[in-house]
Amino acid sequence: MFRACGGDIDRILGQTGIRHEDFENPVSEVNLSQYCEMFEVAAQQTGNHNIGLHFGKNFQPKQLGMLGYAAISSPTLAAGLRHMETYFPAHQGQTTFGLLPDDGVLWLSYQIVDPRVINRRQDAELSLGMFCNVFRAALGEDWAPLEVRFEHSAPDDGSEHERLFNAPVRFGRRTNAIAFRRKDLDAKMPDQDPYLFSVVKAFLESRNASLEDPTDFATLVRNQVKLNLGSRLPTLPEIASVLGLSCSSFQKQLRRHGLAFPDILKAARHELALHYMDDPDMSLTEIAYNLGYSEQSAFTRAFRNWTGMSPQRYRRL
Template sequence: MSRLNYTVYTEALLLRHADLFRPFLGVVGLAPEVLERPDVIIPLSKYNALLEVAAAQLDPDLGLRMGLGLLAGAPGDILLGGFGHAARSASSVRAMLDFGSRYMVVHAQANELTWQVRGSHLEICYRLTDPSITERRQDAEYALAVLYTRLMECTAGRFSLARVDFAHPQPASTALHRQAFQCPVRFEQSSNALVWPAAMLDEPLVTADPRLFQALLPGLEEQRKRRVADNDLAMRISLAIETDLKGGKVALEEVASQLCMSKRTLQRRLSELNVEFNELVEEVRQARALDLVRHSSLSLTEIAMRLGYYEASSFTRAFRRWTGLTPRDYRQQYQQ
């Protein structure tokens, strides 16, 4: 099932590091204006790709360095806009984590923050829920580093990490990870997680500001409802498109009919989401193709037919355009 077109606010992150990211905007299909305004919304997939491309060219630890504040720039709460300000204004670690779990969608629609107490430890987990994003190292390291630095700041460094887990493979060098976190760091785990003493959960925040927190909450709640509604609509449209893929050409009129909308209403809603119908069809088809090639036992010919390709060669050409690999090579590489 496809979950596409998630977006993220650039906030001050890209603006603060504009000189660093500017050379790579065109590579991932972003316009220069994303470096000019903090209220710009961009596709999460392109934001993530920008981090990965910049890191590949400049510094493999780029996300980690940004999250730890080792590059010149603003504090992490500033980089995350109103969401960041409100988080550090909460009354306690528990309140901060509950806030983050509920309102993360305001900053980025496919970012998920969860927490649980397991025995004597508090586990705080972060993940991207968009399955079309496969390269995730920079995002994960940036997110955990920001969370770590904010919690250390807000609790005046009273607690030490017990462990850090990352879902991505271990990089060639982990020196910065171990130096920064001062605890065991594991890779290829089931989730990205910071593990702290459970006693930390009810620690009051030294940055607590009840009046600011309450002032920011109504606006964030309004944004949360709107972003969740957008998520739901994008999901419904994507599912309708998936249903029509077998027939080859996916028609706007048929998708609108499935959603009990007029063609004009669907066009208006897509415009509100800043999505072109044909681009969405292509993204749904691509995500479905990657999922089927990776996880199903179907033959490549069967997959091509399910996606509306009448010839396997057409599917192979499209797949190579998406990934740089043939479906067969991609499946073999993934299985390794």
């Protein structure tokens, strides 16, 4: 694609220290910082500042390597996304990936958290485009997200983003995310393949084990808590069941990583609270309810502990 846009592929790769063969092997690794820089350099060299957007539109799940095969070989879209979340650390570190519930819809949220990666626009637009193609693998080529959000500032002309995503696009948000209907999760994957998944799973589990990081495990658990938060708090046995673990195995994992389930619950509530506070149409009573608080006053006390100010004052800033 770089060549199609008038780019010099050898110069782009040379400038970022990436080799041609790094893209020929589905199990090879490319440094995240170099990968992001490659697209930023390509955008500058070709003058196509939407190059990540265009690349993502045509980026098929199989091109994700083992992680993509884990998604499309799953029985349903719900299972595919769950497997992507579980094994995302094996694919790319220093990244958050997970589902957030929000007033009847779900958000697939993605963000690089590595402070060394400064220029992230091209990667964000590419990644959300590719994630949409995972949905289309199950729901058909005409599927479109309800809304798309990016953390970077709006480009001079964002109309092409709305045209390619076929959805409203917002910029300058807290994270990169696509919104979709909960019922979409029930869609079957047409290329489901239990045998292929067993092979891919073994590889990704070995990668996860070799790269095991308490932060990644905490993120995985926290994402599942956020997905299951509602009028009441999810319990430890419920989250263990979602992760496919017995209660004793889950508790052992938590202890091994130096984590406590109540602390993860608090962190999940805190993150979702800030996410919900960005929506001016969502009342504080609704936010409290969706975070499992029986009274708004309890939510207000918790929010003040998190931020040092009341929810009302936070919204006025």
